[in-house]
Amino acid sequence: MSLHPAGSPATPELPSLRVAVLGAGTVGTEVLRLISQQGEELAHRIGGRLEITGVAVRDTERDRGEHVPAHLLTRDAESLVREADLVIEVMGGIEPARTLLLEAMAHGASVVTANKALLAQDGAALYEAADAHGVDLSFEAAVAGAIPLVRPVRESLAGDRIQRVLGIVNGTTNYILDAMTRSGASFEDALASAQELGYAEADPTADVEGHDAAAKASILASLAFHSRVRLTDVHCEGITSVSAQDISAAARMGRTIKLLSIVERIEEETGERISARVYPALIPEEHPLASVSEAYNAVFIEADAAGSLMFYGQGAGGAPTASAVLGDVVSAARTRVHGGVGPRESRYAELESIPLEELRSAFYISLTVEDRPGVLAEIAGTLSGYGISISTIHQELLEESAETGAPVRAHIGISTHRALESAMTASLDVFSSTATVLSIDSVLRIEGE
Amino acid sequence: MSLHPAGSPATPELPSLRVAVLGAGTVGTEVLRLISQQGEELAHRIGGRLEITGVAVRDTERDRGEHVPAHLLTRDAESLVREADLVIEVMGGIEPARTLLLEAMAHGASVVTANKALLAQDGAALYEAADAHGVDLSFEAAVAGAIPLVRPVRESLAGDRIQRVLGIVNGTTNYILDAMTRSGASFEDALASAQELGYAEADPTADVEGHDAAAKASILASLAFHSRVRLTDVHCEGITSVSAQDISAAARMGRTIKLLSIVERIEEETGERISARVYPALIPEEHPLASVSEAYNAVFIEADAAGSLMFYGQGAGGAPTASAVLGDVVSAARTRVHGGVGPRESRYAELESIPLEELRSAFYISLTVEDRPGVLAEIAGTLSGYGISISTIHQELLEESAETGAPVRAHIGISTHRALESAMTASLDVFSSTATVLSIDSVLRIEGE
Numbered sequence: 001m002s003l004h005p006a007g008s009p010a011t012p013e014l015p016s017l018r019v020a021v022l023g024a025g026t027v028g029t030e031v032l033r034l035i036s037q038q039g040e041e042l043a044h045r046i047g048g049r050l051e052i053t054g055v056a057v058r059d060t061e062r063d064r065g066e067h068v069p070a071h072l073l074t075r076d077a078e079s080l081v082r083e084a085d086l087v088i089e090v091m092g093g094i095e096p097a098r099t100l101l102l103e104a105m106a107h108g109a110s111v112v113t114a115n116k117a118l119l120a121q122d123g124a125a126l127y128e129a130a131d132a133h134g135v136d137l138s139f140e141a142a143v144a145g146a147i148p149l150v151r152p153v154r155e156s157l158a159g160d161r162i163q164r165v166l167g168i169v170n171g172t173t174n175y176i177l178d179a180m181t182r183s184g185a186s187f188e189d190a191l192a193s194a195q196e197l198g199y200a201e202a203d204p205t206a207d208v209e210g211h212d213a214a215a216k217a218s219i220l221a222s223l224a225f226h227s228r229v230r231l232t233d234v235h236c237e238g239i240t241s242v243s244a245q246d247i248s249a250a251a252r253m254g255r256t257i258k259l260l261s262i263v264e265r266i267e268e269e270t271g272e273r274i275s276a277r278v279y280p281a282l283i284p285e286e287h288p289l290a291s292v293s294e295a296y297n298a299v300f301i302e303a304d305a306a307g308s309l310m311f312y313g314q315g316a317g318g319a320p321t322a323s324a325v326l327g328d329v330v331s332a333a334r335t336r337v338h339g340g341v342g343p344r345e346s347r348y349a350e351l352e353s354i355p356l357e358e359l360r361s362a363f364y365i366s367l368t369v370e371d372r373p374g375v376l377a378e379i380a381g382t383l384s385g386y387g388i389s390i391s392t393i394h395q396e397l398l399e400e401s402a403e404t405g406a407p408v409r410a411h412i413g414i415s416t417h418r419a420l421e422s423a424m425t426a427s428l429d430v431f432s433s434t435a436t437v438l439s440i441d442s443v444l445r446i447e448g449e
Numbered sequence: 450m451s452l453h454p455a456g457s458p459a460t461p462e463l464p465s466l467r468v469a470v471l472g473a474g475t476v477g478t479e480v481l482r483l484i485s486q487q488g489e490e491l492a493h494r495i496g497g498r499l500e501i502t503g504v505a506v507r508d509t510e511r512d513r514g515e516h517v518p519a520h521l522l523t524r525d526a527e528s529l530v531r532e533a534d535l536v537i538e539v540m541g542g543i544e545p546a547r548t549l550l551l552e553a554m555a556h557g558a559s560v561v562t563a564n565k566a567l568l569a570q571d572g573a574a575l576y577e578a579a580d581a582h583g584v585d586l587s588f589e590a591a592v593a594g595a596i597p598l599v600r601p602v603r604e605s606l607a608g609d610r611i612q613r614v615l616g617i618v619n620g621t622t623n624y625i626l627d628a629m630t631r632s633g634a635s636f637e638d639a640l641a642s643a644q645e646l647g648y649a650e651a652d653p654t655a656d657v658e659g660h661d662a663a664a665k666a667s668i669l670a671s672l673a674f675h676s677r678v679r680l681t682d683v684h685c686e687g688i689t690s691v692s693a694q695d696i697s698a699a700a701r702m703g704r705t706i707k708l709l710s711i712v713e714r715i716e717e718e719t720g721e722r723i724s725a726r727v728y729p730a731l732i733p734e735e736h737p738l739a740s741v742s743e744a745y746n747a748v749f750i751e752a753d754a755a756g757s758l759m760f761y762g763q764g765a766g767g768a769p770t771a772s773a774v775l776g777d778v779v780s781a782a783r784t785r786v787h788g789g790v791g792p793r794e795s796r797y798a799e800l801e802s803i804p805l806e807e808l809r810s811a812f813y814i815s816l817t818v819e820d821r822p823g824v825l826a827e828i829a830g831t832l833s834g835y836g837i838s839i840s841t842i843h844q845e846l847l848e849e850s851a852e853t854g855a856p857v858r859a860h861i862g863i864s865t866h867r868a869l870e871s872a873m874t875a876s877l878d879v880f881s882s883t884a885t886v887l888s889i890d891s892v893l894r895i896e897g898e
Contacts, residue, residue, distance in 0.1 A: 030754065034608060034609075034754060038608070038610065041675075041797075042607075042608060044675070044797040045607050045675075140605060146752075146754070146755035146756060146758065147758060148600075148601035148605030148606070148758070151597075151600060151601065151605050155776060156589060156597030157597070157772065158491075158775070158780065159487070159491060159771075159772060159774070159775020159776050159777075159779050160772040160775065160776070161487065161490075226490075226493070288761065291740070303595075304768075304772075305479065305483060305595070305771055306762065306763070306772035306773070307595060307762065307763045307766075307768070307769050308762060308763070309595065309596060309760070309761065309762035310760070310761040310762065311758070311759070311760055311761075312737065312758065312759040313757060313758035313759065314756045314757070317756075319753075319755075319756070320754060320755050320756050323608060323609040323753075323755035324605065324755070326607070326608020326754075327604060327605040327606055327608050328608075330604070330607035330608050331604055331607065331792075338789055339789045339790070340784055340788045340789010340790065341783075341787045341788070341789065343780075343783070348490075348493040349490075
């Protein structure tokens, strides 16, 4: 829409939208910078002006730089959201963000949020409030930072059927695993250096235990399968037990280890169920996700008609996240100016989640065993007894007895064909009580083959 | 939006939308199949039903399979579009598609098209008609098939500033270049085998001469820079002169050759201009676009705040293109049901295109020369005289005189630092009239570094 003739001055007659910003951290500051620097361009794209009515912060005294003018700072977030057309929530955390957003929507404001924890935990309440009050709720920045992902899944693929999403959606863990792969470092050392460089937080729990990736998986699964997928429906394993040995064993097999968020539609004779899960997995080095390095994010989508799609970019950081927030702001603002409603979360499918134990995966397990005749046969027999078929075995001598020279311990790495999780769990239970199995060192799944 | 309680039957009270389909080729048939197979799901997502009122074809007698019922076929496209809420144009070509779409919009229908040639040639008229009549004009399928690209550029990055887009947007040429790279085949042989396998058409001109990629570049540049970029503004070179020698020379330098569609914002002291161009270029093997194989497409976007993003997937084919068309159909249909308007083409920036000769690029040139003392110095002197600085030189003996054993011809491959196109043109003019330069074998640009 050519809003005014080329070369004409700014158009003062454009309507104004009252925009409240909650939070002025890294992302909030970048959002305010972009709005102030690109005000004219945004006005053209929206057909209206964004007027920042206030920025809610806890500390109104701190100097936050030129793009966050002191006169806009307020501690009274409640009043701010009640008078807004559009609320940008970049404060994070569950409360008071949740109450403020519900309050904003109840007063007719559209909401743009980057808050994945809140969406994963209380998304349903937020979606319902948006429906009830006829306002937009947008959250592109909540899933993979700057990578346009929510919009493609919600809109571009709205006429297709998504079968599976495999994503690297946590930059910190990808940075750590990538560093371990490049340098052979242990998890602890790679984490320490990621913390030094600012890629991991002082308390890295939410990242390394997979909680952040699980929140994103729950959001993605809800969108992809038009069903409510709660955070508690997402099976979650982190990367803290991934060892340098696992990384080198994977490399020996032409694979690399990535923390994957997987959401999947599973067709069964009785209908369909879905699975959402997060765990470190071995993927082939040729897989497009294998070459995603450092703190980058990437998401691989398989849809019936579209085939395989991949989206790649920066999943975190102030400016990239602000870019995603502003894309949503422009859309929501256009809807305010021109009418209509943005995309809604449809929940019509109401697919159930499949419990992990009913899933079938290929596995890599590594065991330390007494190196005696018959041990390998015993292990293979146990697996086979549970219907698990072995794909490859790698055996390695670990130490020799000083007196006899006879080997006493060996390391066995086994990769399997696809097998039921419950069968693997049962096999591992048997190994735990098998005298010749000295330890179960790792159990990892193999994906993307 | 939960349109009805979970588990309830189909909701007959949903409004119906009259949908006209123009064309029943590969894409049209797939669109009809998806609409018929996913009717209920689409109705939920839209909040309304898609009712196909007719399918305009030239031959109404031909059997087109179960998803294109004979009673819907008509030759009267004009009447069909006048009675439609939504027109899906997958017939291709300029006319009658152009007239039909203008007619459809004049009668209040929203339009979804996959017609890149029409958009590149007459986009402005179509965009204006959509504005004038307050209807949606969507064309996700026109740029890179199934890859969501138009929507991310139009909407997700609407709050950001795109600096550059580097795209592999033509599958045929990527397939040919990839085959040449893998097998060492000549262009002619690779083309012939691509034709045999159905990756290239009997008349491959539009693909191999870069016309298809140029049409997409003009659409992308218009969207990315909010300016009108005509097909004639796009500099276009195809891949017909890329030789097996070029491919192997590129490999020796750790680079690979790809046909790139490049659209770029160029900041100058006097303001900004843009460039849109298509040519085969050498890119580093580590660049994300270098590993895009076979007929896949990928688009690399650099934006101020978002940083680098990449989108990857199938750029052509019936089902992938139909997926993109249907994503647009769902959005446009939702707008019909719920009100509002879809994104509009803003042209406010009206940036001018920079002529190619004023651009600065790094080059790879290869020459056949008489191998005599002083030849290399002469060539280097010419380049340096035009301000072009050499990055690397590779010299290779081509033949020896049978009598003396002295070399008489050599091949010289030179890569340069960034230099003005006009300076390179002038240097090549000098080489053409330099007696010791027997032939100029290739001139390729280097990108992505």
